[in-house]
Amino acid sequence: xxxxxxxxxxxxxxxxxxxxxxxxxxxxxxxxxxxxxxxxxxxxxxxxxxxxxxxxxxxxxxxxxxxxxxxxxxxxxxxxxxxxxxxxxxxxxxxxxxxxxxxxxxxxxxxxxxxxxxxxxxxxxxxxxxxxxxxxxxxxxxxxxxxxxxxxxxxxxxxxxxxxxxxxxxxxxxxxxxxxxxxxxxxxxxxxxxxxxxxxxxxxxxxxxxxxxxxxxxxxxxxxxxxxxxxxxxxxxxxxxxxxxxxxxxxxxxxxxxxxxxxxxxxxxxxxxxxxxxxxxxxxxxxxxxxxxxxxxxxxxxxxxxxxxxxxxxxxxxxxxxxxxxxxxxxxxxxxxxxxxxxxxxxxxxxxxxxxxxxxxxxxxxxxxxxxxxxxxxx
Amino acid sequence: xxxxxxxxxxxxxxxxxxxxxxxxxxxxxxxxxxxxxxxxxxxxxxxxxxxxxxxxxxxxxxxxxxxxxxxxxxxxxxxxxxxxxxxxxxxxxxxxxxxxxxxxxxxxxxxxxxxxxxxxxxxxxxxxxxxxxxxxxxxxxxxxxxxxxxxxxxxxxxxxxxxxxxxxxxxxxxxxxxxxxxxxxxxxxxxxxxxxxxxxxxxxxxxxxxxxxxxxxxxxxxxxxxxxxxxxxxxxxxxxxxxxxxxxxxxxxxxxxxxxxxxxxxxxxxxxxxxxxxxxxxxxxxxxxxxxxxxxxxxxxxxxxxxxxxxxxxxxxxxxxxxxxxxxxxxxxxxxxxxxxxxxxxxxxxxxxxxxxxxxxxxxxxxxxxxxxxxxxxx
Numbered sequence: 071x072x073x074x075x076x077x078x079x080x081x082x083x084x085x086x087x088x089x090x091x092x093x094x095x096x097x098x099x100x101x102x103x104x105x106x107x108x109x110x111x112x113x114x115x116x117x118x119x120x121x122x123x124x125x126x127x128x129x130x131x132x133x134x135x136x137x138x139x140x141x142x143x144x145x146x147x148x149x150x151x152x153x154x155x156x157x158x159x160x161x162x163x164x165x166x167x168x169x170x171x172x173x174x175x176x177x178x179x180x181x182x183x184x185x186x187x188x189x190x191x192x193x194x195x196x197x198x199x200x201x202x203x204x205x206x207x208x209x210x211x212x213x214x215x216x217x218x219x220x221x222x223x224x225x226x227x228x229x230x231x232x233x234x235x236x237x238x239x240x241x242x243x244x245x246x247x248x249x250x251x252x253x254x255x256x257x258x259x260x261x262x263x264x265x266x267x268x269x270x271x272x273x274x275x276x277x278x279x280x281x282x283x284x285x286x287x288x289x290x291x292x293x294x295x296x297x298x299x300x301x302x303x304x305x306x307x308x309x310x311x312x313x314x315x316x317x318x319x320x321x322x323x324x325x326x327x328x329x330x331x332x333x334x335x336x337x338x339x340x341x342x343x344x345x346x347x348x349x350x351x352x353x354x355x356x357x358x359x360x361x362x363x364x365x366x367x368x369x370x371x372x373x374x375x376x377x378x379x380x381x382x383x384x385x386x387x388x389x390x391x392x393x394x395x396x397x398x399x400x401x402x403x404x405x406x407x408x409x410x411x412x413x414x415x416x417x418x419x420x421x422x423x424x425x426x427x428x429x430x431x432x433x434x435x436x437x438x439x440x441x442x443x444x445x446x447x448x449x
Numbered sequence: 450x451x452x453x454x455x456x457x458x459x460x461x462x463x464x465x466x467x468x469x470x471x472x473x474x475x476x477x478x479x480x481x482x483x484x485x486x487x488x489x490x491x492x493x494x495x496x497x498x499x500x501x502x503x504x505x506x507x508x509x510x511x512x513x514x515x516x517x518x519x520x521x522x523x524x525x526x527x528x529x530x531x532x533x534x535x536x537x538x539x540x541x542x543x544x545x546x547x548x549x550x551x552x553x554x555x556x557x558x559x560x561x562x563x564x565x566x567x568x569x570x571x572x573x574x575x576x577x578x579x580x581x582x583x584x585x586x587x588x589x590x591x592x593x594x595x596x597x598x599x600x601x602x603x604x605x606x607x608x609x610x611x612x613x614x615x616x617x618x619x620x621x622x623x624x625x626x627x628x629x630x631x632x633x634x635x636x637x638x639x640x641x642x643x644x645x646x647x648x649x650x651x652x653x654x655x656x657x658x659x660x661x662x663x664x665x666x667x668x669x670x671x672x673x674x675x676x677x678x679x680x681x682x683x684x685x686x687x688x689x690x691x692x693x694x695x696x697x698x699x700x701x702x703x704x705x706x707x708x709x710x711x712x713x714x715x716x717x718x719x720x721x722x723x724x725x726x727x728x729x730x731x732x733x734x735x736x737x738x739x740x741x742x743x744x745x746x747x748x749x750x751x752x753x754x755x756x757x758x759x760x761x762x763x764x765x766x767x768x769x770x771x772x773x774x775x776x777x778x779x780x781x782x783x784x785x786x787x788x789x790x791x792x793x794x795x796x797x798x799x800x801x802x803x804x805x806x807x808x809x810x811x812x813x814x815x816x817x818x819x820x821x822x823x824x825x826x827x828x
Contacts, residue, residue, distance in 0.1 A: 071545070144538055145534075301523065
């Protein structure tokens, strides 16, 4: 099996760009990634574009704008893990020998998307009854607080940490640091979440250039390697289901650690899917960064800070960097690669050698049947 | 590189099912394909679902309905070639060694889609000026008639042939045979196309189970092999562009023939993308079934009939079988596999040994920047 490496990364600052089209949003990230790799876009073997809500052929629209026609393009959709699934598909293409280089794009435009509600099929019963994302995660948070004594201040600390990290990231949508008091006094969204515990909506794009190991070394002396690439879907469990244990991420983490031949102690930084404050805490445990029920104390002690045991979401995560759905997975990989190269300035994780990216998507039924894509990278 | 084979196929009759959801449409095709393969769905290594307009996670919605949670699912979008692109991605997954079996689903629901118009970005200038699909293909037809003396009766003969084939296909949406006179006297849509020269809109699904060669032989004594799998995107050509030569299909056909080690004379049957009557004629030439400008005479002589030199669209094609966008590529592969197995009853192509499937997608800019996926199969 051919090894796969990242030879270029790029992204635009996440934010609100209501006047821009998908092509407007996407091409600057691609250009940055191509320049970072030092590759001519016409040499690309294939492109994989992840987006959840862009309509037909976003990849072709972006590459067409750049005059890069003729490259085989796959558009991949998997809700919040769209571009991490695209990354997975591109890794498989390189491993299969179908191409030596591949471009991964993540792109999304949530502004001007019609108010934030999606067309529902009549069988989305739970969503129709109000079980939208903030409500779902709020239930998980309440249960976790009940089971493990998590405090509101500990929960708020996730937002404080990630906003502090985002303040050091020029690509983050939210760049103002906040205090625990500010988090707790912001507008209530779904008890126990206040506004500052929910990721913002916005627009964005990110891009990654992959190559097989031999090709990669022609472009960079020291590429970052993809040590594990996993896509899992959730397993439905009849009867009792533990809301505070994200089965899909637990299983995916196991696959990824096994493939990379490492364990949680080897991870220096992790970009995880903190769509709401509680989510990041659940993922500490799912990835084994701390034991069951210990996540509140873990964040409170600073163990997930940039200078902690494992730097979680040094980019600011979804809570501060933003969450333009289909762009998120690719942007997480961009951050991990930049950290492993030591390019992150004030938010650099010192001596980072191993990093992981984790994007998980899907709705209520998606908790069972969604998608979770995990990648582990190292020099 | 591991060889890939088809071990099971299934589809629902294409038609109008306004009351059905995506899961309702999809699961019966998947069930049929699993039963055809004799595989337990829980053994599948991955699933690739192609759909253009189903919203988020159609693959998970279908598999979730069947209780098949836990299988990694990729949703692939490439307009009309969505499920053929999904097939290509699944082939690469098997070749890469990531999985030994993979399910490919194609699904689409066009009824109740809001009247048939899509949300447009402001940069779709040509479509905004009226250059919708029937208009685009009508221009190609007019040009071809001008350049090569194609007659209206020859053009109509494509619909006559495909409706005759569809009359023998229980899965076809349009099952009434028509005469040249009926085609020419049907309602004018975009000169020279009458209604019966345009594919119908409808709903549908199709499914394919793939396996690597060793695994395939555990399920079937005589699987059908994927001899070539190609996805190409169009190349923009500055200045003059020949509207009657589909560059993307010409290039893709070259790739596919080279990979399979065959030429046009080896092809016994071809399911090609006859969205409009002229399209099938252009593809005869793009695949080398006849020379430049000879397509009108080719169909008129019966060379593309079921008992002709190469049976083109024995299923009835898009014109008769129907064209639920994302389901089309998978359904083409289903027909080719059934033909190669000799299961097609009255429409059986006698002695069929090599078949190809061709789905091409994308709009005006898609003529340049779209997607064209070609697969060649043989026993």
